[in-house]
Amino acid sequence: MNQALALNGLSVAFGGFKAIKNVSLSVASGELRVLLGANGAGKTTLMDLISGKIRSTDGSVRVFGHDITNWPEHRIARAGIGRKFQIPSVFRDLTVEQNIQVACCNKHPSVFANLRFGVSAEQRRRIAEILDLTGLVAVARKTAAFLSHGQTQWLELGMLMAQDPKVILLDEPTAGMTHAETSKTADIINRLKGRHTLLVVEHDMGFVREIAQHITVLHLGEVLAEGSVAEIETDARVRAAYLGSKGIS
Amino acid sequence: MALERKIQLAAYGLFIAALFLAPAFGDEFWLNRIAKYLVYGMLGVAIALTWGYAGILNLGQGLFFGMGAYMLAMSLKLSSPTSLAQGSDTPVPDFMLWNAEPGAPTDLCCINKGSVLWLPFQHQWFGLAMGIVLPVVIAGVLGAIIFRKRISGVFVSIITLALVLLVRLVLVDAQPITNGFNGLTDLGWLTIGGIEFDPYSRATYYLCAASLSLTLIAARLLADTRASLILQAIRDDQLRARYLGFDVPVYQTFFFVVSAAIAGYAGMLYVVVTEFASPTFMDLSFSVTMVVWAAVGGRSSLLGACIGAILINMIEAQVSETEALVEAWKAIIGLIFVLVVLFMPRGLGGLAHSLVARFQRDEQPSVSATAGAARSETA
Numbered sequence: 001m002n003q004a005l006a007l008n009g010l011s012v013a014f015g016g017f018k019a020i021k022n023v024s025l026s027v028a029s030g031e032l033r034v035l036l037g038a039n040g041a042g043k044t045t046l047m048d049l050i051s052g053k054i055r056s057t058d059g060s061v062r063v064f065g066h067d068i069t070n071w072p073e074h075r076i077a078r079a080g081i082g083r084k085f086q087i088p089s090v091f092r093d094l095t096v097e098q099n100i101q102v103a104c105c106n107k108h109p110s111v112f113a114n115l116r117f118g119v120s121a122e123q124r125r126r127i128a129e130i131l132d133l134t135g136l137v138a139v140a141r142k143t144a145a146f147l148s149h150g151q152t153q154w155l156e157l158g159m160l161m162a163q164d165p166k167v168i169l170l171d172e173p174t175a176g177m178t179h180a181e182t183s184k185t186a187d188i189i190n191r192l193k194g195r196h197t198l199l200v201v202e203h204d205m206g207f208v209r210e211i212a213q214h215i216t217v218l219h220l221g222e223v224l225a226e227g228s229v230a231e232i233e234t235d236a237r238v239r240a241a242y243l244g245s246k247g248i249s
Numbered sequence: 250m251a252l253e254r255k256i257q258l259a260a261y262g263l264f265i266a267a268l269f270l271a272p273a274f275g276d277e278f279w280l281n282r283i284a285k286y287l288v289y290g291m292l293g294v295a296i297a298l299t300w301g302y303a304g305i306l307n308l309g310q311g312l313f314f315g316m317g318a319y320m321l322a323m324s325l326k327l328s329s330p331t332s333l334a335q336g337s338d339t340p341v342p343d344f345m346l347w348n349a350e351p352g353a354p355t356d357l358c359c360i361n362k363g364s365v366l367w368l369p370f371q372h373q374w375f376g377l378a379m380g381i382v383l384p385v386v387i388a389g390v391l392g393a394i395i396f397r398k399r400i401s402g403v404f405v406s407i408i409t410l411a412l413v414l415l416v417r418l419v420l421v422d423a424q425p426i427t428n429g430f431n432g433l434t435d436l437g438w439l440t441i442g443g444i445e446f447d448p449y450s451r452a453t454y455y456l457c458a459a460s461l462s463l464t465l466i467a468a469r470l471l472a473d474t475r476a477s478l479i480l481q482a483i484r485d486d487q488l489r490a491r492y493l494g495f496d497v498p499v500y501q502t503f504f505f506v507v508s509a510a511i512a513g514y515a516g517m518l519y520v521v522v523t524e525f526a527s528p529t530f531m532d533l534s535f536s537v538t539m540v541v542w543a544a545v546g547g548r549s550s551l552l553g554a555c556i557g558a559i560l561i562n563m564i565e566a567q568v569s570e571t572e573a574l575v576e577a578w579k580a581i582i583g584l585i586f587v588l589v590v591l592f593m594p595r596g597l598g599g600l601a602h603s604l605v606a607r608f609q610r611d612e613q614p615s616v617s618a619t620a621g622a623a624r625s626e627t628a
């Protein structure tokens with residue numbers, strides 16, 4: 001199997017508190033994997049470890065066979081990992097179009113490679129396409145700070161499309177969205193499928209069913225279960241640990 | 250967008266035309282004073298580039314300005330008549346002789362312990378080159394350290410502020426080779442290709458006007474590159490930029506260095522115009538004053554910051570002719586600064602942008618999105 005992302009015995013401790021304990025996980029190329037877990041389970045921390053925001057104390061991260069464990073963030077990004085944050089994070093003082101343009105520049109990321117003007121015709125076409133896919137054409141010239149919450153989330157997804165990384169990490173892409181916004185986000189994510197390998201943190205089970213094939217459940221920093229949507233929904237341990245008595249909604 | 254671009258182009262064109270037409274309107278003394286303000290204008294551009302575009306508020310820009318000034322001043326000191334007439338074959342600065350120990354040889358090699366450092370400055374080109382090279386190297390090293398350590402915001406300001414004060418202290422302390430508090434005075438004239446730059450000549454004025462024009466155009470072009478867009482992205486959210494694969498410290502250091510080079514260049518010109526270099530260039534108040542110019546003119550507008558610097562100094566010159574206002578000037582400028590920060594955070598440049606945006610909106614009411622876009626543009 002062609003493994004896009006492989007975590008092996010990954011661990012991290014903050015002070016004495018072990019937030020991630022010996023997590024091993026492998027995501028096949030082109031797969032969309034959902035990461036499920038209660039608040040504080042360590043989902044964001046796991047993404048921080050993969051993307052280099054924090055350094056692991058043990059274990060390894062591989063992207064298509066390359067060991068990228070504890071590399072600096074920008075080198076991990078160049079190795080093919082892109083990320084969307086739980087709190088949407090865009091360049092607030094730039095326009096929507098500029099945000100996407102910046103993300104486009106990442107093929108040649110050095111200062112000197114970017115001492116030139118404008119974008120190539122090819123990139124311009126790509127930017128227009130992304131604006132279209134994310135439904136941001138009407139606000140292309142708007143400063144990102146003035147976007148609605150949903151639009152900001154889509155802009156960040158658009159930036160990921162422009163960045164075009166092999167592996168995409170999405171941390172709660174539908175947090176705070178209305179029902180209509182959520183379903184539009186599902187559309188966008190479904191488009192990313194196949195072209196990219198995705199690891200998505202998500203709580204909304206309806207949404208998970210719409211996008212997911214496989215689910216990994218994280219509990220107290222450990223992998224509790226892994227399987228298809230149906231398997232996870234009926235797994236007794238998952239019900240007990242994560243869902244309490246309520247069951248999966 | 251296109252209209253805004255045209256207006257911007259026109260503003261630059263008009264400003265540069267005005268620079269070259271100014272000699273028709275005044276005598277040599279007036280021109281000398283204006284030339285000095287043009288040098289301040291270059292400092293405004295340097296500040297705007299780091300503050301507006303990179304979000305780095307350098308409170309020690311005087312460090313690079315002072316370095317440029319001293320490097321060229323050392324060469325001009327050696328070519329001054331006062332250094333040539335000391336009874337030796339090679340020039341020796343007068344202040345070194347005054348303080349020389351009895352029996353010390355009258356030669357740069359060994360008149361005092363540090364004087365050998367002056368030797369290469371006998372070549373004017375060396376002083377000229379060092380006036381850029383030294384600020385660039387120091388800014389490069391400093392930037393690499395600060396930005397690799399992910400220091401940002403007010404901490405960068407504090408470090409640069411502390412550094413300029415430290416260097417000023419060392420400069421004053423190294424009296425035998427820097428002439429301490431008195432600085433370097435009685436300088437010779439800069440001579441390039443047979444042209445002597447008498448500070449009170451049109452040649453010197455045109456040198457400053459051309460330097461400022463070139464700086465403005467170069468900085469404007471730089472600000473239009475993709476690298477500058479990425480830098481602004483870094484200013485907004487460093488972390489996001491890192492996750493896109495950008496080596497953030499390299500971008501920050503690059504623009505920090507460009508800004509230092511402009512300041513060093515300005516320092517050299519200042520020496521040509523005023524015929525002295527002094528530790529006051531590294532006074533904290535001078536570095537802070539530069540920031541005020543840029544704030545009033547518009548920190549995210551290169552031309553705005555430049556005009557801000559020139560305008561404030563012209564007003565100051567007018568005011569100081571009125572006895573009663575001389576003392577009040579510091580209070581007035583302080584008040585202006587506070588008012589600008591409170592009510593016009595984007596300065597005169599920002600004001601101009603809003604006006605253009607409003608005009609545009611009135612012209613084409615359908616394109617409501619452009620107004621928002623215009624606000625975010627930097628000039």
Ligand SMILES: Nc1ncnc2c1ncn2[C@@H]1O[C@H](COP(=O)(O)OP(=O)(O)OP(=O)(O)O)[C@@H](O)[C@H]1O
Pocket residue numbers: 014017019037038039040041042043044045046086
């Ligand atoms: N920098 C840190 N220092 C100390 N503890 C931390 C740090 N980051 C996270 N933690 C702890 O690690 C645990 C996992 O946090 P994390 O943010 O990864 O949870 P999560 O699964 O993303 O939760 P949520 O669903 O609320 O986003 C929490 O108990 C949190 O308090």
Ligand SMILES: [Mg+2]
Pocket residue numbers: 043044045086171
């Ligand atoms: Mg989280």
